[in-house]
Amino acid sequence: MRTTDKEGVRSHCAVNYGVEIFGDRWSLLIVRDIVFTGKKTYGEFLKSEEGIATNVLASRLAFLETQGILARAPNPDDKRKDFYTLTEKGLDLIPILLNIVLWSTKHDSKSYMRQHKEFAARLNRSPLEVTEEMKSLVRKGGCFFPEGEQ
Template sequence: MKTTCKEDVRSHCAVNYGVEIFGDRWSLLIIRDIVFAGKKTYGEFLKSEEGIATNVLASRLAFLEEQGILSRAPSPDDRRKDFYTLTGKGLDLIPIVLDIVLWSAKHDSKSYVRRSKAFVARLRRSPMQVSEEVKALVRDGGCIFPESKE
């Protein structure tokens, strides 16, 4: 189980804090799904190709909300569903996710960003500019590849 308060962290090292908050596989994949595919609901996250278990998804969503990375609000169309969006703190993770994309593209020949070599090339050329554009896009409810939403 992840720690939920700053007093419970193993150390006050900046790397450790980040690892404890967003360093597990599922948390970053949830953030990826919001940024790249525009997923917003529990059901949409559940459909991701990595096959997250329902209990793990529920736990990670609750943890990310507790940590101020995600906010949850009822769907305007269906009050039985909740929409998860990135908070300011969550939006600040976008440059990290984009750096992971660049690192993976460099070191894993099978790594890909769906349908967009051009996006990776642009990210390599102007990482700060692309990062700010993506943050603004996601802040306004958009995503990088809206057609990839399942």
């Protein structure tokens, strides 16, 4: 990360802070994968359709962990693997993701979310309610899409 001050950010503009912490493509896609598909391991993130490079994935996971967005813990069944979960700070990114979903559904005629019209309509009507439900679901280890259902 390129920075110009001792705290690690170029400026203290609120937009700049967000962009520097979670604004790159890969960081938001990692958060997306946790929230929407329940991915938890390096290997699962690596299989995302966007095709992240191994070195970029390792770097982003480490960065998100140091920024307090992700927490890492050993898999209780296989100590060679780590589980990544969202911290409360990471869960606070859910409304941003949901707003991106609404924007994309409106402007991308091929958006996967067009298959979930009821969800998009509910999100438009009650964004705070849906956000809190999503946070609760993810806190419990759940995700929006059951395995592979996009």
